[in-house]
Amino acid sequence: MGESKYLYQRGFGNEFATEDPRCPGALPAGQNTPQKCPYGLYAEQLSGTAFTAPRKENQRSWLYRILPSVVHSSYTPILETYSISDWSKGLQNRSAIDEFAEETPDPNQMRWSPFPFPPSSLNVDFQQGIFTVSKAGDPSTRCGLAIHVYSCNSSMQNKALYNADGDYLIVPQHGALDVKTEFGRLTVVPGEIFIVQQGIKFSVSVDGNSRGYILETWGDHFQLPDLGPIGANGLANPRDFLTPVAWYEDIASSYTIVGKFQENWWSLVQDHSPFDVVAWHGNYAPYKYDLSCFMAINTVSYDHCDPSIFTVLTCPSNKKGTAIADFVIFPPRWSVAEKTFRPPYYHRNCMSEFMGLIRGTYEAKEEGFAPGGASLHPAMSAHGPDRACFEQASSAELVPARVGDDALAFMFETSLVMKTMKWTRKFQQPDYIKCWSGISKHFSQLKIN
Numbered sequence: 001m002g003e004s005k006y007l008y009q010r011g012f013g014n015e016f017a018t019e020d021p022r023c024p025g026a027l028p029a030g031q032n033t034p035q036k037c038p039y040g041l042y043a044e045q046l047s048g049t050a051f052t053a054p055r056k057e058n059q060r061s062w063l064y065r066i067l068p069s070v071v072h073s074s075y076t077p078i079l080e081t082y083s084i085s086d087w088s089k090g091l092q093n094r095s096a097i098d099e100f101a102e103e104t105p106d107p108n109q110m111r112w113s114p115f116p117f118p119p120s121s122l123n124v125d126f127q128q129g130i131f132t133v134s135k136a137g138d139p140s141t142r143c144g145l146a147i148h149v150y151s152c153n154s155s156m157q158n159k160a161l162y163n164a165d166g167d168y169l170i171v172p173q174h175g176a177l178d179v180k181t182e183f184g185r186l187t188v189v190p191g192e193i194f195i196v197q198q199g200i201k202f203s204v205s206v207d208g209n210s211r212g213y214i215l216e217t218w219g220d221h222f223q224l225p226d227l228g229p230i231g232a233n234g235l236a237n238p239r240d241f242l243t244p245v246a247w248y249e250d251i252a253s254s255y256t257i258v259g260k261f262q263e264n265w266w267s268l269v270q271d272h273s274p275f276d277v278v279a280w281h282g283n284y285a286p287y288k289y290d291l292s293c294f295m296a297i298n299t300v301s302y303d304h305c306d307p308s309i310f311t312v313l314t315c316p317s318n319k320k321g322t323a324i325a326d327f328v329i330f331p332p333r334w335s336v337a338e339k340t341f342r343p344p345y346y347h348r349n350c351m352s353e354f355m356g357l358i359r360g361t362y363e364a365k366e367e368g369f370a371p372g373g374a375s376l377h378p379a380m381s382a383h384g385p386d387r388a389c390f391e392q393a394s395s396a397e398l399v400p401a402r403v404g405d406d407a408l409a410f411m412f413e414t415s416l417v418m419k420t421m422k423w424t425r426k427f428q429q430p431d432y433i434k435c436w437s438g439i440s441k442h443f444s445q446l447k448i449n
């Protein structure tokens with residue numbers, strides 16, 4: 001592994017404490033709000049849970065910054081947007097774009113070809129390049145989720161964004177992200193994920209075309225799944241989660257902050273950088289995770305395990321064991337099951353399954369499901385391996401075999417039922433259902449096997 005560009009602190013949900021090395025002693029000793037903070041800094045709390053949330057769920061951080069966040073102009077709505085289905089229209093008034101409206105909920109199995117990059121004639125930054133694919137619920141009641149794709153080609157210049165509605169779990173598929181946050185800097189490459197929680201300001205630099213997926217949750221924060229009988233170790237191990245160390249810039253130039261509030265973007269200006277946090281401590285901070293660290297657990301005897309064995313992070317609902325959203329991966333692994341049809345089984349699920357592909361091909365669908373594309377199998381809509389996969393796997397020799405090498409598929413699985421946005425039609429594969437159409441009967445009353 002090469003030298004990493006930035007320094008990180010390890011652990012999941014830790015109480016971190018960090019100072020920019022240029023200002024040793026910037027964290028006040030023994031208290032959060034001294035009468036005067038070291039270096040003339042301002043103390044500011046960022047609350048990620050209610051003040052009164054139970055202690056083990058309580059999340060907040062104390063930031064020691066050059067100016068308090070409130071030193072800024074009023075918010076004004078951002079009315080203009082690009083359209084991913086027709087970049088050539090350039091910036092248009094959002095209210096005039098019908099294609100951002102929701103479709104009637106549709107039980108069809110859907111699959112989308114890779115979402116397009118912006119043309120080189122346009123400069124589209126990360127925030128401008130976020131387009132909602134599907135969603136359920138409502139951020140005003142703090143319940144639900146949205147799934148977006150992002151597609152951009154330019155860095156955010158003296159511009160930062162934050163999401164007042166919920167948390168973002170960002171899955172880059174193409175292109176590295178170089179990210180400044182209020183908590184420090186980090187890089188995120190395809191194969192890693194980045195979680196930036198409600199309210200945290202960040203700014204994304206890219207090197208040319210960049211694309212990926214975003215899972216946005218409006219209720220709780222992400223947590224590691226319980227391991228039950230697996231024991232104390234396995235799946236995504238806490239020590240592999242990386243949080244930035246404090247870093248600040250003290251620049252006196254105009255900065256634009258774009259905030260998403262109730263699914264609309266608002267903008268404000270200020271005459272200083274929002275990345276002016278010299279030191280911070282607490283357990284509410286962004287983090288990243290390298291998916292290649294995932295310790296996969298699977299059968300070593302027979303039968304296909306449910307994909308919940310590959311859960312990296314989960315955002316729980318109030319119903320025990322039922323997630324608003326799980327983030328699940330299909331990592332490279334050995335497949336050794338005996339006397340078993342090894343690929344995913346045919347099934348109908350009370351949950352909705354949105355899948356994306358970071359690289360390579362997915363076991364159950366060698367054709368048609370491409371990196372940068374996606375699929376959605378809504379609640380109770382039948383799906384499973386396509387015909388080619390079934391025919392091959394039901395007569396394959398069951399020797400130990402590698403699955404998913406050079407490939408990385410993932411799933412956002414939700415207990416909610418999502419609506420898709422009209423624009424997604426343009427990239428939808430109308431004949432997706434046909435991948436199952438050639439499945440033939442093998443039944444004969446006279447045949448036992």
Ligand SMILES: O=C(O)Cc1cc(O)ccc1O
Pocket residue numbers: 305306307343344345347353364377383384411
């Ligand atoms: O539908 C899919 O491809 C995802 C999936 C994978 C698997 O191994 C078992 C069930 C399941 O929904």
Ligand SMILES: [Fe+2]
Pocket residue numbers: 347349353377383
């Ligand atoms: Fe499925």
